[in-house]
Amino acid sequence: GKGNHRHFMEKEIFEQPAVLGDTLRSFADPATHRITLPELPFDFQAVSRVAAVACGTASYACLVGKYWLESLAGLPVDWDIASEFRYRASPLVPGQVGLFVSQSGETADTLAAMRHLRGEGCPALAVVNVPESTLAREADATLRTLAGPEIGVASTKAFTTQLATLACLAVGAARARGRLDPEREAALTKALDELPARILQVLEKDQEIRAIAAELMAARDVLYVGRGTSYAIALEGALKLKEISYIHAEAYAAGELKHGPIALIDEHVPVIVVAPRDHLFEKTASNLQEVVARGGKVVLLSDAAGVAELGDYAWKTVTLPEVDPFVAPILYAVPVQLLAYHTAVLKGTDVDQPRNLAKSVTVE
Numbered sequence: 001g002k003g004n005h006r007h008f009m010e011k012e013i014f015e016q017p018a019v020l021g022d023t024l025r026s027f028a029d030p031a032t033h034r035i036t037l038p039e040l041p042f043d044f045q046a047v048s049r050v051a052a053v054a055c056g057t058a059s060y061a062c063l064v065g066k067y068w069l070e071s072l073a074g075l076p077v078d079w080d081i082a083s084e085f086r087y088r089a090s091p092l093v094p095g096q097v098g099l100f101v102s103q104s105g106e107t108a109d110t111l112a113a114m115r116h117l118r119g120e121g122c123p124a125l126a127v128v129n130v131p132e133s134t135l136a137r138e139a140d141a142t143l144r145t146l147a148g149p150e151i152g153v154a155s156t157k158a159f160t161t162q163l164a165t166l167a168c169l170a171v172g173a174a175r176a177r178g179r180l181d182p183e184r185e186a187a188l189t190k191a192l193d194e195l196p197a198r199i200l201q202v203l204e205k206d207q208e209i210r211a212i213a214a215e216l217m218a219a220r221d222v223l224y225v226g227r228g229t230s231y232a233i234a235l236e237g238a239l240k241l242k243e244i245s246y247i248h249a250e251a252y253a254a255g256e257l258k259h260g261p262i263a264l265i266d267e268h269v270p271v272i273v274v275a276p277r278d279h280l281f282e283k284t285a286s287n288l289q290e291v292v293a294r295g296g297k298v299v300l301l302s303d304a305a306g307v308a309e310l311g312d313y314a315w316k317t318v319t320l321p322e323v324d325p326f327v328a329p330i331l332y333a334v335p336v337q338l339l340a341y342h343t344a345v346l347k348g349t350d351v352d353q354p355r356n357l358a359k360s361v362t363v364e
């Protein structure tokens, strides 16, 4: 049941500290907390490139995974939408592996994409929540997300546990490829260990975020922007909002704004800026100022230092805990979930069962 919660989606958002802890612990050595991957059907040292393929929210987890695998493990990753990948004649290279991410493990396009790649002789690694699913059974190896059953159509805890799993995969791959010095490894391990507690702090902002949603619900269009892994969180935030509140929402890489989308900006279009203080913060900050200069209303998601620097430009701010930029996408997923959730509840939509959507898309 829903326990004390009004909707499954709310329950599942609030379960995230616990299920992230479970998922992360499943990869950690209990004594040293060192992240260890199970035996895989390929050697990361011999992998030349990864095709990371999924649909919807799971594809945004893959996009974050791409940034992590590339930057930490030095592994080239092709990010793909399953419905495109399966019909495209994408040449596979020797040493290529496939990475398929799915909550249900039954998504028709993701399954077909995996079968296509395996048919070409590439090993497939699946990140799946439902262990008895077709994807889990047919993959060469499976990493399980321990989100537990997800009932709400809008993916929340499945997404963040996918991210946690891909973070562990990136750490394991980086170590296997000799690209992780012990100091960096210790910092990443600590950041992951502390993540459930940090997410709990974000959940304490629930009512504050609800107050922003009360203003957002009047908007006809909402833009989400970010750079790096925050671009993927912007995409996820926009999907979440449109899927359950039916407000038109789009995400852009912040650097793309001036190539067209900035023409949309006026005082009626709120812009959600996902801006943890990482190496791209100053770049995002200047995009934020461009938006404000055109009358845009900015909702800034950042930490205390980021809000201190840019808060004066923003219409609304949410101050999030300071974390290692590596885990920031997992943390910043939560406020965009809450923003969408409260906006939808305030608009009175059917949050757990939005119109026209199914929990698992088993037909193409």
Ligand code: M6R
Pocket (backbone or CB within 6 Å): 055, 056, 057, 058, 059, 101, 102, 103, 104, 105, 106, 107, 110, 153, 154, 155, 156, 239, 240, 243, 359, 360, 361
């Ligand atoms: O079961 P899957 O993870 O393969 O599902 C993929 C998408 O259909 C799913 O993530 C969808 O985008 C969510 N409803 C978004 O909240």
